[in-house]
Amino acid sequence: MQEALFYSKITNGQVQCELCPWNCILSDSQTGICKVRTNHGGVLITNVYNKVAALGSDPIEKKPLYHFHPGKNILSVGEVGCNLQCSFCQNHRISQCKASEFSGFHNISAEKIVKEALKTWNNIGIAYTYNEPFTFYEFLLNTAQLAYSEGLKNVVVSNGYINKEPLKKLLPFIDAFNIDLKAFSNNFYKKYTKGKLQPVLNTLKQIAESQAHLEITTLVIPGLNDDIVEFKNMINWISSELGESVPLHLSRYYPQYKLNAPATPIETLVELYDVAKTQLQHVYLGNVSDQERSTTYCKNCNAPLISRNHYNTDITTLDADGKCKKCGTYASVII
Ligand code: SF4
Structure with missing residues (x-):
């Protein structure tokens, strides 16, 4: 059983989860809106660790x-x-x-x-x-x-x-x-x-x-x-x-x-x-x-830098440093 991060204990055995904007207040045995975090005897646990x-x-x-x-x-x-x-x-x-x-x-x-x-x-x-x-x-x-x-x-x-x-x-x-x-x-x-x-x-x-x-x-x-x-x-x-x-x-x-x-x-x-x-x-x-x-185009000269066909990718006009081979402009692509 793995204790959750980001919660606080409040009155009457209730806990408040502070992970997401719901900030669920949970009584004993109650599970949050996400369906995977539960108040287990005053301790918030994650039900999906590992x-x-x-x-x-x-x-x-x-x-x-x-x-x-x-x-x-x-x-x-x-x-x-x-x-x-x-x-x-x-x-x-x-x-x-x-x-x-x-x-x-x-x-x-x-x-x-x-x-x-x-x-x-x-x-x-x-x-x-x-x-x-x-x-x-x-x-x-x-x-x-x-x-x-x-x-x-x-x-x-x-x-x-x-x-x-x-x-x-x-x-x-x-x-x-x-x-x-x-x-x-x-x-x-x-x-x-x-x-x-x-x-x-x-x-x-x-x-x-x-x-x-x-x-x-x-x-x-x-x-x-x-x-x-x-x-x-x-x-x-x-x-x-x-x-x-x-x-x-x-x-x-x-x-x-x-x-x-x-x-x-x-x-x-x-x-x-x-x-x-x-x-x-x-x-x-x-x-x-x-x-x-x-296709990813160069923001300066509009050359096609990377063309894609479904999940097949062809890096055509982008050099190893992430620059357009035609005009030398850096593309915002992490290679
Ligand atoms: S929905 Fe889940 S993660 Fe979000 S506050 Fe509620 S228990 Fe925490």
Whole structure:
């Protein structure tokens, strides 16, 4: 049984978890909204320490990260649980499952995962992904610290729903993040994720102010988060608060879980891509076959630097130092 980090004991045996913006107050035997942290006799425990639900090697492009070691693989690990409840969740079988009801766990220690990462072909490190990694915070932190000491890279793919202090403790060990910005409307967050927008914006700013590499993903859902005015506001915010070089992935939605609206029309994605490109240097379409809008272009001379066909990556016009071979401009790509 592993005691959780970031909580305080309050009156009558209750505890308050301080890991994420819910700040759940839990009586004895009660489990938090994330379904994986329980008050056990006045001690907050994590139910998922060392409990791996999924482990496999993926192309880094699948996270998606397009500006972080393109063409490399990353050992990817996930558990169960999530602190949001998105009605369109693409991984709901593990994200919305209680730890106590999941039968597919493998007991794997941080040491074993690091060993596996060190011997995996073409592998740069470990990605914490599939479900919400912040809900297995203690296992994530310990594994990331060990991986860091072995010279491996750590990548977190997350909804960004975490409090400031836990993120601060984690940041020195994480090299890259892909954070979902699901919409630029608190009403959307409230109605379709049960969360709030502002904590996610806070997380994005905290990461952007750190040394870690940041990319953002927005799943575009027709009629729910594709309003042009709202989208322009989001692009303005990213550009002014995080910087115009932060890559943005616009992903095509397909019906999933509780949402059965039809898939996003390609025209909608192209329209939003064009809007985003007016202010951001690097915008990509995901979940579609569109080589032109999956290519990384030089921000100075527009030469195609890295072309992609699904997860096949071709580094065409980028030198080993990360400079455009045509004009010598540094691309914001970590090689
Ligand atoms: S991590 Fe889980 S238990 Fe802790 S505040 Fe968030 S939802 Fe509640």
